[in-house]
Amino acid sequence: xxxxxxxxxxxSFVSLPLAAExxxxxxxxxxxxxxxxxxxxxxxxxxxxxxxxxxxxxxQKALELGxxxxxxxxxxxxxxxxxxxxxxxxxxxxxxxxxxxxxxxxQVVMDMGSTKASVIDAVVxxxxxxxxxxxxxxxxxxxxxxxxxxxxxxxxxxxVICDAENxxxxxxxxxxxxxxxxxxxxxxxxxxxxxxxxxxxxHISHITSFALANTVLEKEKEDDAIFELASAGFESTVRLxxxxxxxxxxxxxxxxxxxxxxxxxxxTQLRKFKSCLEKENYDYLQELIENxxxxxxxxx
Amino acid sequence: xxxxxxxxxxxSFVSLPLAAExxxxxxxxxxxxxxxxxxxxxxxxxxxxxxxxxxxxxxQKALELGxxxxxxxxxxxxxxxxxxxxxxxxxxxxxxxxxxxxxxxxQVVMDMGSTKASVIDAVVxxxxxxxxxxxxxxxxxxxxxxxxxxxxxxxxxxxVICDAENxxxxxxxxxxxxxxxxxxxxxxxxxxxxxxxxxxxxHISHITSFALANTVLEKEKEDDAIFELASAGFESTVRLxxxxxxxxxxxxxxxxxxxxxxxxxxxTQLRKFKSCLEKENYDYLQELIENxxxxxxxxx
Numbered sequence: 001x002x003x004x005x006x007x008x009x010x011x012s013f014v015s016l017p018l019a020a021e022x023x024x025x026x027x028x029x030x031x032x033x034x035x036x037x038x039x040x041x042x043x044x045x046x047x048x049x050x051x052x053x054x055x056x057x058x059x060q061k062a063l064e065l066g067x068x069x070x071x072x073x074x075x076x077x078x079x080x081x082x083x084x085x086x087x088x089x090x091x092x093x094x095x096x097x098x099x100x101x102x103x104x105x106x107q108v109v110m111d112m113g114s115t116k117a118s119v120i121d122a123v124v125x126x127x128x129x130x131x132x133x134x135x136x137x138x139x140x141x142x143x144x145x146x147x148x149x150x151x152x153x154x155x156x157x158x159x160v161i162c163d164a165e166n167x168x169x170x171x172x173x174x175x176x177x178x179x180x181x182x183x184x185x186x187x188x189x190x191x192x193x194x195x196x197x198x199x200x201x202x203h204i205s206h207i208t209s210f211a212l213a214n215t216v217l218e219k220e221k222e223d224d225a226i227f228e229l230a231s232a233g234f235e236s237t238v239r240l241x242x243x244x245x246x247x248x249x250x251x252x253x254x255x256x257x258x259x260x261x262x263x264x265x266x267x268t269q270l271r272k273f274k275s276c277l278e279k280e281n282y283d284y285l286q287e288l289i290e291n292x293x294x295x296x297x298x299x300x
Numbered sequence: 301x302x303x304x305x306x307x308x309x310x311x312s313f314v315s316l317p318l319a320a321e322x323x324x325x326x327x328x329x330x331x332x333x334x335x336x337x338x339x340x341x342x343x344x345x346x347x348x349x350x351x352x353x354x355x356x357x358x359x360q361k362a363l364e365l366g367x368x369x370x371x372x373x374x375x376x377x378x379x380x381x382x383x384x385x386x387x388x389x390x391x392x393x394x395x396x397x398x399x400x401x402x403x404x405x406x407q408v409v410m411d412m413g414s415t416k417a418s419v420i421d422a423v424v425x426x427x428x429x430x431x432x433x434x435x436x437x438x439x440x441x442x443x444x445x446x447x448x449x450x451x452x453x454x455x456x457x458x459x460v461i462c463d464a465e466n467x468x469x470x471x472x473x474x475x476x477x478x479x480x481x482x483x484x485x486x487x488x489x490x491x492x493x494x495x496x497x498x499x500x501x502x503h504i505s506h507i508t509s510f511a512l513a514n515t516v517l518e519k520e521k522e523d524d525a526i527f528e529l530a531s532a533g534f535e536s537t538v539r540l541x542x543x544x545x546x547x548x549x550x551x552x553x554x555x556x557x558x559x560x561x562x563x564x565x566x567x568t569q570l571r572k573f574k575s576c577l578e579k580e581n582y583d584y585l586q587e588l589i590e591n592x593x594x595x596x597x598x599x600x
Contacts, residue, residue: 210573269511269514
């Protein structure tokens with residue numbers, strides 16, 4: 001892993017074309033694509049933003065909310081753009097990414113998906129592979145759709161760029177500059193490493209949260225009691241359970257093996273707590289909690 | 301369960317003694333007791349706050365931070381006070397609560413512990429039982445000690461009062477008025493119901509968070525990767541893992557049976573996710589997530 005300094009210096013946006021001329025197509029105007037559109041326009045990083053979205057309601061919202069200046073069909077949008085950003089669920093990427101590269105001359109293409117290895121595999125032998133940059137900005141919320149988009153997204157967060165050596169230098173430079181310009185710092189790793197780490201620091205959190213919600217909903221038939229008693233701690237651990245299955249089923253599917261590994265480890269860890277309570281071994285329970293406190297090293 | 305309206309009207313503090321005369325002892329000046337001291341003084345709800353704490357550093361901090369006006373030994377503090385508040389870990393309550401009631405004449409005693417049945421059992425036959433009010437304010441953070449105390453604690457949260465029929469009316473009235481005056485609304489239930497609900501909406505969240513921290517710390521030897529990649533979602537689900545074992549081991553111990561029930565259910569729910577991934581049953585995975593989305597009904 002190669003981490004650059006999270007500099008807060010103002011970016012010098014020197015790529016060709018200049019920001020003042022840049023035309024960007026965003027395919028998928030939900031939480032992630034929508035937020036990118038908002039921030040590109042808010043910071044004047046693009047002259048013109050084109051939205052492509054299958055959903056007519058999303059098209060309308062993208063225009064109303066200022067995510068994009070124009071809605072076009074895919075082919076026309078690509079032809080008019082310097083940069084094409086794919087912000088669709090990871091299963092859709094597998095067919096959409098090669099289809100976009102098929103239509104590209106010299107444009108730059110990037111995706112923002114939460115898994116990387118299988119997406120990159122889908123275009124590994126594509127003639128235009130080098131015009132594509134594989135990225136994953138480490139930001140999201142439990143909400144989805146254009147109305148969930150916020151222009152403060154991404155600030156001070158990391159973006160992972162995968163398999164950078166397989167992208168053209170000018171394509172990489174454009175993508176790097178855009179991410180830096182929206183306040184992110186860049187981390188470079190191969191796609192296998194990305195998918196493993198993402199399973200640990202993002203995907204498993206969603207599974208535990210979904211499962212916790214199901215646990216409480218299963219047992220607590222008295223909804224009122226939960227509503228009245230639930231404190232900030234409960235809300236914190238369960239809020240990701242509001243997340244959209246249309247985004248998360250494909251992520252778990254694409255990163256199945258890593259997620260299964262982490263999930264097995266997590267169940268093992270929970271069984272240790274269970275065993276402590278069953279055997280009334282409170283010294284070991286104390287040890288388990290002290291060990292968990294080690295997360296303070298990482299989360300300030 | 302009996303829930304009063306969460307009114308935001310200004311409290312009328314009419315108990316005897318009047319707020320202007322009220323002397324309160326807080327035993328345990330950590331996160332909970334410390335926050336109570338700060339808010340009592342900030343809102344002018346007590347004339348004088350006395351801290352009792354075994355730890356000399358905490359005594360010093362309680363004075364420095366404005367949690368209390370004076371530090372006294374237990375016996376003297378009780379003799380001078382109208383209200384004695386116990387804010388110590390729940391295992392300590394078992395011996396401290398009867399010891400305090402032994403020294404009480406007509407004062408009011410309340411605890412703020414996270415489990416209720418075993419604490420109440422410890423004084424069920426005490427001659428001064430009716431001077432005691434069993435409470436659990438549903439507020440906390442993952443931090444502990446006097447320096448974690450905040451005067452904005454408790455606002456707009458619920459306090460559970462247990463087995464209210466076993467407390468004297470004037471004692472109940474004083475405790476109710478103080479909680480309302482610090483911005484809380486009151487919920488009444490028996491101690492068994494409290495402990496069951498608390499297992500679901502608070503205790504299990506801490507176990508899942510501790511276990512998630514241990515999962516990630518076990519597998520992710522590359523701390524830097526976690527630090528760089530961890531997003532707000534991960535932080536949200538794992539932050540409770542910073543919580544203090546001195547507080548949580550006793551809670552799990554006192555509420556062992558309920559916590560074990562919920563933990564078993566939680567492991568069952570996680571196994572469903574595991575089975576979906578193993579069998580590549582993505583339709584059922586979709587269903588599980590849609591069901592979890594039901595938590596939106598409860599968490600706005």
